[in-house]
Amino acid sequence: MSTEYSAQEKRSRISGIVGAASGNLVEWFDFYIYAVFAVYFTHALTAPDMDDTTKSIYVWGVFAASFFMRPIGSWFFGRLADQHGRKKSMVVSICVMAVSSFLFALLPTYEQVGLLAPFLLLLVRLLQGLSVGGEYGAVATYMSEIGLKGRKGFFSSFQYVTLSGGQLLASLLSVIMLAFLTKAQLEAGWWRLPFVIGGCAALVSLFARRHLEETLSTKDSHQEGSGTLRELFKNHWKRFLLVVGYTSAGSLAFYTITVYSKTYLSNTLGLADQTVGYIMTLCLLVFMIAQPFFGIFADRLGRRTAMLAFSGLLAIFIYPVMAIAMPYFASQVWLVAILLVFMMLILSFYTSISGLVKAEMFPTHVRALGVGFSYAVGNALFGGSAPSLALQFKAVGFENIFFIYVSIMLMICFLCSLAIPKDPEYLHQEP
Template identity: 85%
Template sequence: MNTYSVEEKRSRIRGIIGAASGNLVEWFDFYIYAVFAVYFTHALTAPDMAATTKSIYVWGVFAASFFMRPVGSWLFGRIADRHGRKKSMIISICFMALSSFLFALLPTYEQVGILAPFLLLVVRLLQGLSVGGEYGAVATYMSEIGLKGQRGFFSSFQYVTLSGGQLLASLLSVIMLAFLTHAQLEAGWWRLPFVLGGCAALISLVARRGLEETLSTDESHKEESGSLVELLKKHWKRFLLVVGYTSAGSLAFYTITVYSKTYLTNSIGIPDKIVGYIMTGALFVFMLVQPIFGAWADRIGRRNAMLAFSALLAIAIYPVMAVAMPYFSHNTFVVTGLLILMMLLLSFYTSISGLVKAEMFPSHVRALGVGFSYAMGNALFGGSAPSVALQFKASGLENTFFIYVILMLIICFFCSLAIPKEPEYLDHL
């Protein structure tokens, strides 16, 4: 059993805070796209396009950015496994700052014509590259620096800050809507969140520069460190397993925390200002419960937590999203409670998401393994959730989308059965 001095505990907690603070900013920058998409859609797309077609394009760009994540996870995962987790996280936050400022400067369709939606895609792909590198390095760093026996609790702070980034983005929309009209936001005030995000990213560099490195010199100097060939040749079974449960986890995550905003507004008919309140309240609860579910996973085991996530959410998502929410659409408090219920079930996964991936790979390919498997699952299923849901809606089969989510959760259940009861890696730390 590992024992830690008071100073070592403090050092590790400082490391968690430092990594988490940058993660908060990075994901805030990423999610303001989803929160403010409804306001910049008109400015950056052709005026003669149908409203549904515009939405499909903008959310298609959102999905396309996820296909840059595998590239980002490979690039930054290699840096993290060969040159250190700290260096990788510093470079990724710089990329996010750059892309946020570029987003704020995007010209409108009226100014540059068809070039506007193309530039939207380019800048969003740059954000996808950055976030693709962020997840693997942060998840790896937090799993390595967390105290043994409490790694679920410590690793949960990755999603505390990830959901915190979403919460801040949602809260910012609530504040801006309190002072600005929908028309003013469409006219150009949608740029302000991206300016704020870029500035916050630069500030977070200070916290990350003080991080303690967790990658040992011996591990970094291995010839196969950060090698994609090494990962896919020697650890391909674990890689496919992680892709399997990540695909369903990411699909559920983006359905509940991102698409639900569009669903509540466009499908159920709740005013966007009220939806802003609903999302902000639900995300606040979601953020707070992550450490609770992480500590719970330390007690019941990561595999049992994953089984609970996939089984319970598969049972609940259709009756809650497709039946109960439309039925209670007139009652804001009930809809908020239902959304919180979905987020609580999701928390069985999110609180330990990074850890259950990190425990599957040895140190010299851990950041690459975590990041690349996560990026592949997201590219294939997670980021496409809003776009796919809108395609189902356009075909008159909106509720069928939730059946698609259920099928993926069933796959996740069987993948979770293969998770080792005792992790093979990380125990020596």
């Protein structure tokens, strides 16, 4: 298993990890500022005669709808990555995110254009979903290929360091803006600023990505069936379904704990917006820092062990922590934060290696497509719908049933994880 690398090659590969990860940070920051600032642009972009719950369901429904663009994005960018290079795919996806972020900042309000406002909100969000759909597969593939052998879990964990870092920066930005602006001022138009910042950051990250080392060989790019769904479904459909299986539960758990929990703390536990901002920022910081340590765990004890720990532990704890303990300790903010950190640490068994586990299941010539498309399908069906579905359960008075649903999906993930090979790296080819 050991492979010797020269000092120059180590520096080159680490530089590649940093370059890919920095763009990933910006992509996910741009994507998650929607979730963080949704409460402030909801009234501006929806009909004034709708009640607050209906408005929230629509806005989070748009959030869920954007996930259905991910399969299209993963197909387009996955094909591009497998046929023309990982680097080109990542450069194009960050450009699309930059454009969509600037368009979001320019959205007209319902007062200005009527029903066109929520429709334009949907269109711009779908464009963001297209970009992120292509981002995940290309980055996961690139980082799995350029990481040092024997330490791939550690290096691949930086995909979620930057992914959670994007969430963290979005949450931190909301804390800073709330310190200087009132809720009324944010609702009046200052909610546009984060999208301007995100668009500018995306343009800056282009520089890092334009200098990445390509990992796709000419031989693999020209192999018959490279980057095609026909090849993926004809020869690798079993692995595809397996990856969709554990991605569905992983994505559902991820969006429940890191995205919906913000709404849960505000709407269900009744915590103040600024308090929720502090809690989410602190928890996401811990979550981000934890990723490399869990990546090292997977390198030493195996990917399958990590996946089984994630699905088994979270299936046991998701309901008692979220539905019972958090409401019980709602008046003790520090305990709520500890409980949320606990959930994020269990989640880290999955997030630290999720991209790597997927990448190691597919051969090089369909790797980006296989990773991205399976991830996008799982996200579209289960991940992106989490906040909207949870709110619909809440609207009919059965919010806690949602956590039972998450637990059942995690049990399915546990069964899927049993089928992960103990040493799947035989599929991996050094660039």
